[in-house]
Amino acid sequence: MNSNTSVQVINCGKTFEDGTQALQPINLEIKGGETLVLLGPSGCGKTTLLRIIAGLETLDAGGQVLFNGEDVSHLPVEKRNIGMVFQSYALFPNMTVRDNIGYGLKVRRQSLADRQTRIQEMLAMMHIENLAERQISQLSGGQRQRVALARAIAVRPKVLLLDEPLTALDALLRERLRVEIDTLLRSLGITAIYVTHDQSEAMALADRIVVMSNGRIAQQGTPREIYQQPSNSFVADFIGTANKINGRMTDQGFEVEGVVLPKSILNVVGGNSTSANPIQTQAIFRPEDTEIVSQDQAHFNGQVASTFFMGDRTRLLVDGISESPIIVETTFKQEISIGTEISIRIKDQGLMLLPDELIEDLPKEIVEKTEQ
Amino acid sequence: MQQAVIPKLILMMLPMAIIFLAFFLVPMAQLAVVGASGEQGLAAYASIINTPRHLQSMIATVMLSAVVTLAALVVATIAGLFLVRNEFPGRQTLIALLTFPLAFPGVVIGFLVILIGGRQGLVGDISKALTGDKLVFAYSMVGLFVGYLYFSIPRVILTIMAAAEKLDPALEEAARSLGAPTWRVVYDIILPALKPGLIASGAICFATSMGAFGTAFTLATKIDVLPMTIYTEFTLNANIAGAATLSIVLGVVTWLALFIARSLSGSTVAASG
Numbered sequence: 348m349n350s351n352t353s354v355q356v357i358n359c360g361k362t363f364e365d366g367t368q369a370l371q372p373i374n375l376e377i378k379g380g381e382t383l384v385l386l387g388p389s390g391c392g393k394t395t396l397l398r399i400i401a402g403l404e405t406l407d408a409g410g411q412v413l414f415n416g417e418d419v420s421h422l423p424v425e426k427r428n429i430g431m432v433f434q435s436y437a438l439f440p441n442m443t444v445r446d447n448i449g450y451g452l453k454v455r456r457q458s459l460a461d462r463q464t465r466i467q468e469m470l471a472m473m474h475i476e477n478l479a480e481r482q483i484s485q486l487s488g489g490q491r492q493r494v495a496l497a498r499a500i501a502v503r504p505k506v507l508l509l510d511e512p513l514t515a516l517d518a519l520l521r522e523r524l525r526v527e528i529d530t531l532l533r534s535l536g537i538t539a540i541y542v543t544h545d546q547s548e549a550m551a552l553a554d555r556i557v558v559m560s561n562g563r564i565a566q567q568g569t570p571r572e573i574y575q576q577p578s579n580s581f582v583a584d585f586i587g588t589a590n591k592i593n594g595r596m597t598d599q600g601f602e603v604e605g606v607v608l609p610k611s612i613l614n615v616v617g618g619n620s621t622s623a624n625p626i627q628t629q630a631i632f633r634p635e636d637t638e639i640v641s642q643d644q645a646h647f648n649g650q651v652a653s654t655f656f657m658g659d660r661t662r663l664l665v666d667g668i669s670e671s672p673i674i675v676e677t678t679f680k681q682e683i684s685i686g687t688e689i690s691i692r693i694k695d696q697g698l699m700l701l702p703d704e705l706i707e708d709l710p711k712e713i714v715e716k717t718e719q
Numbered sequence: 720m721q722q723a724v725i726p727k728l729i730l731m732m733l734p735m736a737i738i739f740l741a742f743f744l745v746p747m748a749q750l751a752v753v754g755a756s757g758e759q760g761l762a763a764y765a766s767i768i769n770t771p772r773h774l775q776s777m778i779a780t781v782m783l784s785a786v787v788t789l790a791a792l793v794v795a796t797i798a799g800l801f802l803v804r805n806e807f808p809g810r811q812t813l814i815a816l817l818t819f820p821l822a823f824p825g826v827v828i829g830f831l832v833i834l835i836g837g838r839q840g841l842v843g844d845i846s847k848a849l850t851g852d853k854l855v856f857a858y859s860m861v862g863l864f865v866g867y868l869y870f871s872i873p874r875v876i877l878t879i880m881a882a883a884e885k886l887d888p889a890l891e892e893a894a895r896s897l898g899a900p901t902w903r904v905v906y907d908i909i910l911p912a913l914k915p916g917l918i919a920s921g922a923i924c925f926a927t928s929m930g931a932f933g934t935a936f937t938l939a940t941k942i943d944v945l946p947m948t949i950y951t952e953f954t955l956n957a958n959i960a961g962a963a964t965l966s967i968v969l970g971v972v973t974w975l976a977l978f979i980a981r982s983l984s985g986s987t988v989a990a991s992g
Contacts, residue, residue, distance in 0.1 A: 450907070454900075454903060499897075502898065
C-alpha cells in the first residue's frame with residue numbers, strides 16, 4: 348500500500364463563479380501516513396479544500412496540489428488515485444455490495460480472480476462478509492458506511508479523503524464507527540484527510556487538526572495543542588467550551604474589575620512572556636478548569652442561574668461575574684439549586700491568554716459556536 | 720381496521736370502475752365480437768398474419784415506433800441531462816419551447832413536416848439551390864419519422880429531466896474518484912439511474928407512435944401504418960370486421976409492449992428503491 352504519500356497544498360484558493368471566495372489561498376502539508384482532520388463550522392471552506400485535493404473542484408490560478416512532490420493540480424479526479432468517502436455514502440444503488448467494492452478494481456481492468464480476492468479481503472476487513480450479495484437498499488446506515496470505506500480502500504489509493512463520513516449516523520453508531528475508522532487508518536498507515544464539524548470526532552481521530560474558519564486556517568496542531576493552547580478565541584470557542592472574561596494584563600497578573608488573578612493560574616500560549624501586555628483585554632478559561640471553593644480562596648463569586656445534570660458531572664451557568672454567564676463544571680454529587688451563591692476558583696494554568704487574536708476578522712455568526 | 724378498508728376502497732374505485740366499464744370494457748368487448756362476426760369468423764384475427772398487406776403494415780408500424788422511440792430517448796436524454804446540469808440565461812424559455820409540440824394535434828405536426836420536407840418545403844428549396852435535386856421526404860417513412868420524433872421528444876425530455884434532477888451528484892463523483900472515465904460513469908451510473916424513467920417514457924412514446932393517426936393521415940399517401948390501414952379498411956373497403964380485428968391486434972401489441980416495459984422498470988425500481 349502507498350502508505351507514505353505526502354500531500355502538499357500550495358497557495359490554494361477557491362473563488363466560485365458568483366464571486367464568493369470559499370477559500371483564501373492556503374498552504375498546508377500533510378505528511379505520509381498522517382491523519383489530518385479539517386475541522387470547522389459549515390461554510391468554513393473545509394469541504395472545498397478537500398474537494399480541491401480530490402480534484403473535484405478546480406482551484407484559483409497560482410495554486411498547486413502536490414502528491415509526493417508531484418504536481419497533480421491538472422489531473423482530473425479519476426487520474427489522482429485517491430479513495431473518497433462521502434457523507435451520503437454515494438453507494439451505487441444498481442449494484443450489490445460486492446460490485447460496489449469491486450467497482451474501482453473493475454474500472455482498473457484487474458482480472459476477475461484478483462478482484463475477487465481483494466473484495467474478499469475488504470469484506471473481511473470491514474466485517475461485512477455476510478452482506479456481500481445484498482442490495483444497497485437493504486443496508487443500514489452503519490453498514491453502508493462500511494461498504495463505502497471498503498470501496499474506497501479496495502483500490503489501494505494514495506490518499507484517503509473522508510467528507511463527514513459519520514455525520515448521517517446516530518450518536519451510538521457514530522462512536523463505534525469512529526473507533527473502527529481510527530483503528531483502520533492506523534493499521535493501514537494510509538495518508539488520510541478527514542473533514543468534520545464535530546470536534547470530538549476530530550480530537551479522537553486526528554494526528555493533527557487544522558481548524559478552519561471563514562476560508563482560512565485558524566490554527567493547526569495536535570489535538571492536545573489545539574485544546575490546551577488555542578491561539579485565538581475562535582479556536583478556543585469551537586473546540587470545547589470557553590468562558591471569556593475581559594480585563595487587562597498588569598505586572599501582578601490579569602486584572603478583572605479590580606480583582607487581580609495571580610500569574611500562577613496563567614497559561615500563556617505561543618509566547619513565553621507573562622509580562623504586562625496592555626493590548627491583551629480578553630482571557631479564556633474552560634469549565635473543567637474551575638472549582639467551587641470556600642469564599643476566601645475564590646477568584647469570583649456569583650449566583651447559579653441554571654444547572655444541567657450530565658451524569659458524570661453537573662454543568663452550572665453562573666451569573667454576576669461577566670456579561671454572559673460563566674460556565675462551570677463540577678463533579679459534586681449533591682444537587683445545587685438555582686440562586687445559590689457560589690465561589691469559584693480557576694485552577695492553576697487554567698487561564699489562557701490568546702496570542703493571536705484574529706477574532707476581529709471573523710463575522711459574528713461564524714464566531715458563535717455551531718451545534719455539537 | 721381491515722374490514723373498514725374494503726368499503727372505502729370500493730367507494731373510491733367506483734367512479735373509475737364505471738368509466739372503465741362504460742367506455743373501455745363494453746366497447747372493447749363489442750369490438751372483439753364485431754371482429755369475429757365477419758365471414759371468416761374468429762379466423763379474421765389471423766388476417767394480420769395471413770394478409771401480406773396487413774402484416775407489412777404491422778411490421779412497418781412496429782419498426783417505425785421502435786426507431787422513433789430509440790431516437791427520442793437518445794436525443795432527449797442528452798438534451799435533458801444538459802438542461803438539468805447547466806444554468807444559463809434563457810434556460811426556462813428553452814425548456815418551454817421544447818415542450819411546445821405537446822400542444823399540437825397530429826394534423827398540425829404533419830403540416831409542419833410538409834412545410835419542411837414537402838414538395839414546396841424548405842429542405843426541397845435549399846437542396847435544389849445547392850445540388851439541383853429537390854429533396855422531398857415528407858410523404859415517406861422519413862417524414863413520418865420526423866413528425867413522430869417531433870412530438871415524442873417533449874414527452875421523454877420532461878421525464879428524463881425529472882429523473883436526472885433526483886440523481887445524487889455524489890454518485891458520479893464517487894465513480895470518478897474510483898478511476899472511472901466519463902463513458903463508464905454514463906454507462907455504469909447515470910443510465911442505470913435513469914433506467915426507470917427511460918423505460919416509462921419510452922413506453923409512452925412507443926404507444927403514442929403505434930396509435931398516432933393525425934400525422935400519418937396528413938402525410939401518408941404512400942405509407943401504410945396500422946392506424947391508416949384500419950381507417951382504409953373501415954371507410955373505403957367497408958370491412959368493418961377486418962377493421963375491428965386490426966384494432967384489437969394493434970391494441971394488444973401496444974399493450975404488450977407497455978406491459979413488458981412496465982415489468983422491466985418495476986424490477987429496477989424495486990432493486991434501487
